Amino acid sequence: MAGKFHFDLFVGLLLRGLGAIASFALTWLIARTFGPTGVGLYHIGLSTALFFGTIASLGMDFVLIRKMGALLKDGLWDDLKATFQRCERYIIAVGLPLALLLIGASHAISHYVFRERDAAVFLLIFAIIAVLAPILKLGNALLRAAGRVVQSQFLEGFAYSTLTCLIIVTALYISDNVVLQLPAIAYVSSVVIVLIINRLLVHRMLKRAKKNGEATVRIWEGWRIAALQTATSLGTWGSLALVAALLDVATAGIFRTAFQLCLVLQTISSAFGTMAAPHLARAAAENDMKDLIRKVLIAGLNGVGLAIPLWIIGMGFAEEILFFFDPSFIEGSGALRIMIVAFTVEIAFGLSGMALVMMHREAFVLRHEIAANLAGLLLIALLIPSMGIMGAALGLLSISVIRCGANVVTMLVVTQKNAQKALSCDG
Numbered sequence: 001m002a003g004k005f006h007f008d009l010f011v012g013l014l015l016r017g018l019g020a021i022a023s024f025a026l027t028w029l030i031a032r033t034f035g036p037t038g039v040g041l042y043h044i045g046l047s048t049a050l051f052f053g054t055i056a057s058l059g060m061d062f063v064l065i066r067k068m069g070a071l072l073k074d075g076l077w078d079d080l081k082a083t084f085q086r087c088e089r090y091i092i093a094v095g096l097p098l099a100l101l102l103i104g105a106s107h108a109i110s111h112y113v114f115r116e117r118d119a120a121v122f123l124l125i126f127a128i129i130a131v132l133a134p135i136l137k138l139g140n141a142l143l144r145a146a147g148r149v150v151q152s153q154f155l156e157g158f159a160y161s162t163l164t165c166l167i168i169v170t171a172l173y174i175s176d177n178v179v180l181q182l183p184a185i186a187y188v189s190s191v192v193i194v195l196i197i198n199r200l201l202v203h204r205m206l207k208r209a210k211k212n213g214e215a216t217v218r219i220w221e222g223w224r225i226a227a228l229q230t231a232t233s234l235g236t237w238g239s240l241a242l243v244a245a246l247l248d249v250a251t252a253g254i255f256r257t258a259f260q261l262c263l264v265l266q267t268i269s270s271a272f273g274t275m276a277a278p279h280l281a282r283a284a285a286e287n288d289m290k291d292l293i294r295k296v297l298i299a300g301l302n303g304v305g306l307a308i309p310l311w312i313i314g315m316g317f318a319e320e321i322l323f324f325f326d327p328s329f330i331e332g333s334g335a336l337r338i339m340i341v342a343f344t345v346e347i348a349f350g351l352s353g354m355a356l357v358m359m360h361r362e363a364f365v366l367r368h369e370i371a372a373n374l375a376g377l378l379l380i381a382l383l384i385p386s387m388g389i390m391g392a393a394l395g396l397l398s399i400s401v402i403r404c405g406a407n408v409v410t411m412l413v414v415t416q417k418n419a420q421k422a423l424s425c426d427g
Helices: 002-057 060-073 077-112 119-126 129-145 149-174 182-208 223-246 249-285 289-316 318-323 327-349 351-358 362-387 389-426
Strands: none
Touching: 002 077, 002 119, 002 129, 002 149, 002 182, 002 223, 002 249, 002 327, 060 077, 060 129, 060 249, 077 119, 077 129, 077 182, 119 182, 129 149, 129 182, 149 182, 223 249, 223 362, 223 389, 249 289, 249 318, 249 327, 249 351, 249 389, 289 318, 289 327, 289 351, 289 389, 318 327, 327 389, 351 362, 351 389, 362 389
16 A cells, blocks of 8 residues: 555655646746746736636546545546536536636726736636536546545646647747737647547546446535635635736736746646545544554655755756747746745645644644635735835745645544544444
């Protein structure tokens, strides 16, 4: 079991790493072709759509992972198929109205929030992602929980980022005169292609279901997880929106590029978290608190060890790295260094939140997440006028410190109480 845990961690890390490299290449391509304004507009549109998509997900991917263990153990493929299909219908029922809302509000958002007319077109193009992204995420959760780690992680980010790059490069090869919206169009097209592949794999896996089963999920089951994911996304989207609103879209592009570079570090924490989720769920279900804490520590220590070389490179060569995108991006070097520290904190301690979720303590994590993001966004709004994007980066660091500190303390308290309860029951 320990060997499988380590294997899942590092396969997930490898494929997430490839996805981060593809995302890095995509950002570089946009920056070199369209400059900081092009990067800003692209990420404003995409981040807004993904924020809406996070709301639409309803936490169904986590709910599905929780339920799949028991369903697969008992061989209830009919019930698994019915449960998956119901989760998908819930997502569509919420995601479609949100996408239409984004379409209808695109001009108002671009005018009053981002103060950039061209942002409306990007919001319109990306609006459908509010539906497609959570559906793809649900399908990948199904594949991953069934043990198909390579397939799920390949489709998680690497596939559509690579496809987007290929479409842009092909368009540039055919003609130098390309529209500013090309990256957005290429991204949406790539997600559609990857989603089709995902559906084919899911359909093949669920062929074992021979009759209509009973869905074991309700729409409100994942509300705490959905609220948690929304609160987390609020920090990411809100920081970018505040930079664009209080400064300008080009500066938002530089800020987002620095953030994108740090996603190489986030790849470590997110991959470990994604792969560890089924193992943590199993330890929590068996009330094995020692094993749960051990897995959290293993993932954190392994993550920090892997991050050290990247940490040294990012801290020592921030200016050179950003110059690679464009000379104008160098002004984001200070923000990049601060965000590297923030992401390192997440790598070391971020899995404590996942452990609490798997122990059905989402309420604690949700409170911590909301408090951390609201405090961080308030700090960003206060610091940007005097410190620019350095202030935004400090706000993100504060979010990481508050979130991880509160989750670690709560995890230790809860596991200790659970262990004592188990001992008293045995006695």
